[in-house]
Amino acid sequence: MLLELTVDLDAIVANWRMLHRMVAPAECAAVVKANAYGLGVERVAPELAAAGCATFFVATIDEGLQLRGLVPDAAIAVLAGPAGAEAEAESANLIPVLNSLEQVIAWGAWAARRAKMLPALLHLDTGMTRLGLEGTEIERLAADPALLAGIRPLVVMSHFACADEAGNAMNDRQVERFTRLAAGLPVAARRSLAASSGIFLGRHTHFDLVRPGAALYGLNPLPSATNPMAPVVRLTAEILQVRDVDTPMTVGYGASHRVAQPGRTATAAVGYADGYLRSLGNRGYGIIKGERVPVVGRISMDLTCFDVSALPAGSVAPGDRVELIGPGHGIDDLAAEAGTIGYEILTSLSHRATRRFVGGAA
Amino acid sequence: MLLELTVDLDAIVANWRMLHRMVAPAECAAVVKANAYGLGVERVAPELAAAGCATFFVATIDEGLQLRGLVPDAAIAVLAGPAGAEAEAESANLIPVLNSLEQVIAWGAWAARRAKMLPALLHLDTGMTRLGLEGTEIERLAADPALLAGIRPLVVMSHFACADEAGNAMNDRQVERFTRLAAGLPVAARRSLAASSGIFLGRHTHFDLVRPGAALYGLNPLPSATNPMAPVVRLTAEILQVRDVDTPMTVGYGASHRVAQPGRTATAAVGYADGYLRSLGNRGYGIIKGERVPVVGRISMDLTCFDVSALPAGSVAPGDRVELIGPGHGIDDLAAEAGTIGYEILTSLSHRATRRFVGGAA
Numbered sequence: 001m002l003l004e005l006t007v008d009l010d011a012i013v014a015n016w017r018m019l020h021r022m023v024a025p026a027e028c029a030a031v032v033k034a035n036a037y038g039l040g041v042e043r044v045a046p047e048l049a050a051a052g053c054a055t056f057f058v059a060t061i062d063e064g065l066q067l068r069g070l071v072p073d074a075a076i077a078v079l080a081g082p083a084g085a086e087a088e089a090e091s092a093n094l095i096p097v098l099n100s101l102e103q104v105i106a107w108g109a110w111a112a113r114r115a116k117m118l119p120a121l122l123h124l125d126t127g128m129t130r131l132g133l134e135g136t137e138i139e140r141l142a143a144d145p146a147l148l149a150g151i152r153p154l155v156v157m158s159h160f161a162c163a164d165e166a167g168n169a170m171n172d173r174q175v176e177r178f179t180r181l182a183a184g185l186p187v188a189a190r191r192s193l194a195a196s197s198g199i200f201l202g203r204h205t206h207f208d209l210v211r212p213g214a215a216l217y218g219l220n221p222l223p224s225a226t227n228p229m230a231p232v233v234r235l236t237a238e239i240l241q242v243r244d245v246d247t248p249m250t251v252g253y254g255a256s257h258r259v260a261q262p263g264r265t266a267t268a269a270v271g272y273a274d275g276y277l278r279s280l281g282n283r284g285y286g287i288i289k290g291e292r293v294p295v296v297g298r299i300s301m302d303l304t305c306f307d308v309s310a311l312p313a314g315s316v317a318p319g320d321r322v323e324l325i326g327p328g329h330g331i332d333d334l335a336a337e338a339g340t341i342g343y344e345i346l347t348s349l350s351h352r353a354t355r356r357f358v359g360g361a362a
Numbered sequence: 363m364l365l366e367l368t369v370d371l372d373a374i375v376a377n378w379r380m381l382h383r384m385v386a387p388a389e390c391a392a393v394v395k396a397n398a399y400g401l402g403v404e405r406v407a408p409e410l411a412a413a414g415c416a417t418f419f420v421a422t423i424d425e426g427l428q429l430r431g432l433v434p435d436a437a438i439a440v441l442a443g444p445a446g447a448e449a450e451a452e453s454a455n456l457i458p459v460l461n462s463l464e465q466v467i468a469w470g471a472w473a474a475r476r477a478k479m480l481p482a483l484l485h486l487d488t489g490m491t492r493l494g495l496e497g498t499e500i501e502r503l504a505a506d507p508a509l510l511a512g513i514r515p516l517v518v519m520s521h522f523a524c525a526d527e528a529g530n531a532m533n534d535r536q537v538e539r540f541t542r543l544a545a546g547l548p549v550a551a552r553r554s555l556a557a558s559s560g561i562f563l564g565r566h567t568h569f570d571l572v573r574p575g576a577a578l579y580g581l582n583p584l585p586s587a588t589n590p591m592a593p594v595v596r597l598t599a600e601i602l603q604v605r606d607v608d609t610p611m612t613v614g615y616g617a618s619h620r621v622a623q624p625g626r627t628a629t630a631a632v633g634y635a636d637g638y639l640r641s642l643g644n645r646g647y648g649i650i651k652g653e654r655v656p657v658v659g660r661i662s663m664d665l666t667c668f669d670v671s672a673l674p675a676g677s678v679a680p681g682d683r684v685e686l687i688g689p690g691h692g693i694d695d696l697a698a699e700a701g702t703i704g705y706e707i708l709t710s711l712s713h714r715a716t717r718r719f720v721g722g723a724a
Binding site for chain 1: 395443446464487493524605612639640659662702713
């Protein structure tokens with residue numbers, strides 16, 4: 001196994017249950033978009049459904065169609081909206097998030113054509129300026145409720161921009177704005193604002209439904225505090241070769257690492273084509289036999305070199321493994337070294353890694 | 363089609379043919395590791411085989427096993443070596459690259475067990491310090507040719523570290539070292555040193571076989587000159603929403619973009635889970651109707667916002683498309699904006715994009 005990604009399904013379920021208890025009586029949904037953040041939606045979603053999760057969020061209609069086959073009885077919300085795929089959405093009983101007046105009108109037109117009431121979520125923009133109904137659009141809906149004829153709005157939702165910064169005043173402004181805008185809509189629907197980090201801002205952000213994604217997969221929703229979530233992922237790569245190095249050798253493309261003294265390097269079967277981001281070159285760390293080993297040189301497409309001089313000569317050999325993500329070096333650690341966030345680390349983990357699922361009951 | 367990746371198979375074949383002519387009488391192989399650099403090996407490899415490419419390189423045994431089903435008659439070399447999968451390698455007629463004395467011994471032991479001569483490539487390190495036989499290992503092979511009993515070395519190869527810098531003195535040192543080390547081996551094999559950029563360093567680097575990968579897929583092998591390769595890839599995303607913006611609005615996570623004046627943004631269905639790297643936040647560009655539109659705010663997992671104020675009001679609407687990679691904005695442009703190289707852009711393009719292949723005959 002050159003590259004192995006271990007996914008702890010029990011830890012995902014434990015993380016969901018912890019948030020579920022924390023927000024009760026609000027409902028705890030699960031965000032499984034982007035193939036459950038890269039971990040494998042085929043295995044993750046059925047586990048969460050078996051644990052009691054009744055509502056799932058995906059990004060696109062295609063993801064929703066796949067998910068429908070995995071969780072036949074769950075509610076599935078599609079964040080991008082129907083986007084021209086109204087027929088597919090309805091036939092698979094997907095619930096589009098309506099992000100704009102155009103999407104409201106398109107979904108309403110489809111409902112009229114089908115002579116049915118069709119469910120939807122309404123997305124209000126409260127500060128992300130990305131997707132969501134704007135103030136003027138909300139005023140139009142309030143003034144002309146017929147625009148919503150044929151649509152059964154189950155949930156009114158919005159999205160925090162700075163939920164990972166507990167002290168950011170923007171959070172309270174968004175709560176206030178969301179409460180006010182939702183009250184102005186001519187609908188009686190449940191309300192949803194918080195995703196992973198938002199949940200930890202306090203009970204006033206929970207409303208009727210929360211939508212954790214990252215936290216389920218072990219990412220820290222509280223960047224400046226200890227991670228309350230159970231770790232989910234372990235990523236290890238096989239060492240293909242161990243080399244003695246000395247001055248004036250250089251390591252890798254561009255000769256960017258100059259060997260300063262006699263030592264040893266280990267070349268492992270992981271590279272940026274595996275989602276081990278190129279920005280980790282000369283900056284990332286792995287763990288071998290409990291020892292922190294720094295990346296030396298640039299990350300190649302399929303290979304990365306580590307300085308293993310700190311380990312006794314002969315103690316590391318081809319066939320041994322370097323831990324890239326695991327108990328001694330979490331996703332958020334690796335993300336910091338790469339200059340990004342754990343979310344990108346997770347979703348970048350490629351299909352070339354062999355996935356091994358542990359735990360699970362579904 | 364929220365996100366569409368168009369791959370021009372004819373352009374890939376044209377690029378291979380151009381290099382094939384350029385290096386003749388040396389053989390021109392093709393590197394199709396990492397799913398043909400993310401583009402889809404199922405379609406790419408048969409086209410190249412039909413065009414006359416007889417030798418392919420992949421990274422791992424798993425990739426080799428998949429490729430064997432696609433190009434039944436081609437020679438397939440596996441860069442990582444047998445790495446414990448000797449039986450699978452032999453049964454699929456894969457040719458391992460032997461990178462270390464351990465791999466030479468393992469492949470030789472397998473040959474002895476099977477009472478056969480088995481083909482291999484021998485990889486000599488000449489300065490990458492990554493994989494490849496070291497000087498002392500080469501001396502051992504020279505002193506004890508019995509170590510190679512059972513092994514038929516077809517090619518002796520090495521790899522440039524700085525081939526994209528034509529003026530780097532390391533290139534000539536590697537050519538000299540490769541020539542000397544290969545001559546010292548007790549084998550009569552063909553020789554191979556150059557990959558995409560190396561080919562353009564001149565005829566003295568071509569030896570008997572060259573191994574282009576990146577250049578086949580349209581990446582510029584000459585970073586400081588005009589790209590001689592035909593472009594292969596186009597990536598476009600659907601616009602989901604167009605918004606009027608004004609001060610004091612902010613855009614996206616962390617409110618990292620502050621709107622400075624009245625204008626418009628377009629939110630497109632592409633994010634870092636699609637391989638649109640997060641480092642493009644507030645730095646990347648797209649093209650809409652011929653106009654360069656800058657990314658504003660951070661890249662989200664599934665969404666990116668562009669400033670479309672330069673386009674006339676009303677001229678951009680949901681359903682329109684933004685070109686992320688294409689004639690007006692190549693892979694290497696996007697890579698420069700992301701602070702990386704085109705290789706990482708290509709291999710990051712996720713499986714969520716709908717691939718559309720154009721051209722092709724196989």
